[in-house]
Amino acid sequence: MSASDPLNLKRNLLFLFERGQFTSVVEQATKLSKKNPHDPHLWNLLGAAYAKLGDHESAKVAFQRVIGLSPLHIDANFNLAKVLTLINQKSDAIKLYKKVLKIDPKHFKSSYNLAILLREEGDTSKALSALYKTIKIKPDLAEAYNSLGSLLAELKQSVKSVNAFQRAISLKPNYAEALYNLGEAFQDQGYFTEAIEAYNKSLTIKPDYAEAHNNKGIALQEQGKLKEAMEAYNKSLAIKPDYADAHQNMGFALLAVKDFDLGFKKSEWRWKTGSRVNQFLKSSKPLWNGEKGQRVLVWNEQGIGDEIMFSSIIPEIYATSLKILVKCDKRLIPLFERSFQADVTYYSEEAHVSEDEYDFHIPMGSLPLTFRKSLDSFKKSALGFLKCDTARTEDIKGHLTHKQNKKFVGISWMTTSGLKNSSFRNIDLADLARALDGPNTQLVCLQYGDVSNEIKAVKKDFGIDIIQFDDVDNKNDIDGLASLISACDQIVSTTNITVHLAGALGEKVTALLPFSPRWIWGDGSESFWYESVTPLKQICPHNWNDILDNLRSNISDRALSNVSALGTDLTI
Secondary structure (H helix, E strand, O other): OOOOOHHHHHHHHHHHHHOOOHHHHHHHHHHHHHHOOOOHHHHHHHHHHHHHOOOHHHHHHHHHHHHHHOOOOHHHHHHHHHHHHHOOOHHHHHHHHHHHHHHOOOOHHHHHHHHHHHHHOOOHHHHHHHHHHHHHHOOOOHHHHHHHHHHHHHOOOHHHHHHHHHHHHHHOOOOHHHHHHHHHHHHHOOOHHHHHHHHHHHHHHOOOOHHHHHHHHHHHHHOOOHHHHHHHHHHHHHHOOOOHHHHHHHHHHHHHOOOHHHHHHHHHHHHHOOOOHHHOOOOOOOEOOOOOOEEEEEEOOOOHHHHHHHHHHHHHHOOOEEEEEEEEOHHHHHHHHHHOOOOEEEEEOOOOOOHHHOOEEEEHHHOHHHHOOOHHHHHHOOOOOOOOOHHHHHHHHHHHOOOOOOEEEEEEOOOOOOOOOHHHHOOOHHHHHHHHOOOOEEEEEOOOOOOHHHHHHHHHHHOOOEEOOOOOOOOOOHHHHHHHHHHOOEEEEEOOHHHHHHHHHOOOEEEEEOOOOOHHHOOOOOOOOOOOEEEEEOOEOOEOHHHHHHHHHOEOOOOEOOOHHHOOOOOO
16 A cells, blocks of 8 residues: 555544644645545545634535535534534534434534533523433533533522532542632532632642632632632732732722722722623713813712712712713612702713713712722711602601501611622511511511512511501602601611611611621721611621521610620610
């Protein structure tokens, strides 16, 4: 058999391909294909070489040629699907993977890749089925278990996701990505010690894993270990200096230790995180840095509680600006118009504001860069800066008179925020109601959303009556909620809009904080944004029992008093 024999030539091409000499493969295979234009294996090899060189269009043509010659050629169909994925023709790739699986139902690579694509396309149900099928075909494929765990985590099936990641790691002990994902799964459930352990194992395998350092920092911060958290963020940034999430998280840690100047500067990195890119106002006008005598547009970009909090700075803009325009949640406009008497024009967040109307713009969350550089700067607005509709408040009080000799305690017990770990801020209504129950206290619902069934259940199971005002929509009628809050004698709430609104009104409110509160509460012992807010922080993570016991033991005449065990004087 001569060296020029076609079989020998193809063997030589395979040898070159295995050695990574893809350019030589392309050159020789192209010449050989002219003599053997109907050889599907030759065209498949040529396509694979093009793909390795990153020439996806040429690879696509070559694989299509193979399929034209041999429609059931598994490798060519599979390879073409991979190339189509790379050039973002995912729907066609999905069809090809399905075709391969019809030819060979046990082709686990096609089943796995199909699952990945289906998930990317948003078809989580079919993606899940494809992953389970992959595992059935190839039960030792660690990557399939890792992907399954990620998908289950996305579907909020936390326990199952942990099991999947642990299975992946058992199959592939040095699987740094699976260990990282396991850490995230533990973290989502509030198991921060276990999360840190998983991150550490991941970092032992991959020390330059910036994301693992960052997430380890988050877990440490949730444990209240701010110094260690900042060390982790610094390690992450040493690896990836432009890692926006790590910068932002460092900002949160700095704010929690009252380094407001640097903390708020770090928070500006939020615009470079993937989750915030589309929230930035599209404007040709420059950002405002406190220039005097200018027309300034202030616009919302965070949750409604944050809008309320940052609105405390609006009066301080008066002294610097010729004209102020404010874009905010439309539910806040009546409240803001009543509270801030200066010449301010308000727009709903959906409204278009012509650039002819302003010279500079600034997001609300960036106002502290100029106005909140030190702890003393918070004292300017801590005494309550919003004003309720007093007539409506008196009307609500009139409806409460049938409950004579009662202290009215407004309660709110959960947040619907989409923030990660926000569920840790929630408390069971029945537990809170029983802790506050007493002969001379009447509970009033301040919780937004449809909670009627919860209230009925507390009434049925424990005989505790909680008033709901049907003429106040606690979610959509924020001005009405403000009046309802002002009609109460005391507010007890987890950290949601109720706390922000009550604090901004200057009403007495007890804020029930998780073990690791948001930066706005510092270490959980003070409220520098709102003077009338008394924080009560969990002693143990995810455990409200100490707070509830203290509330319960200090009820006298259905009033709260002397919560001294938590270092707090709380009076109704």
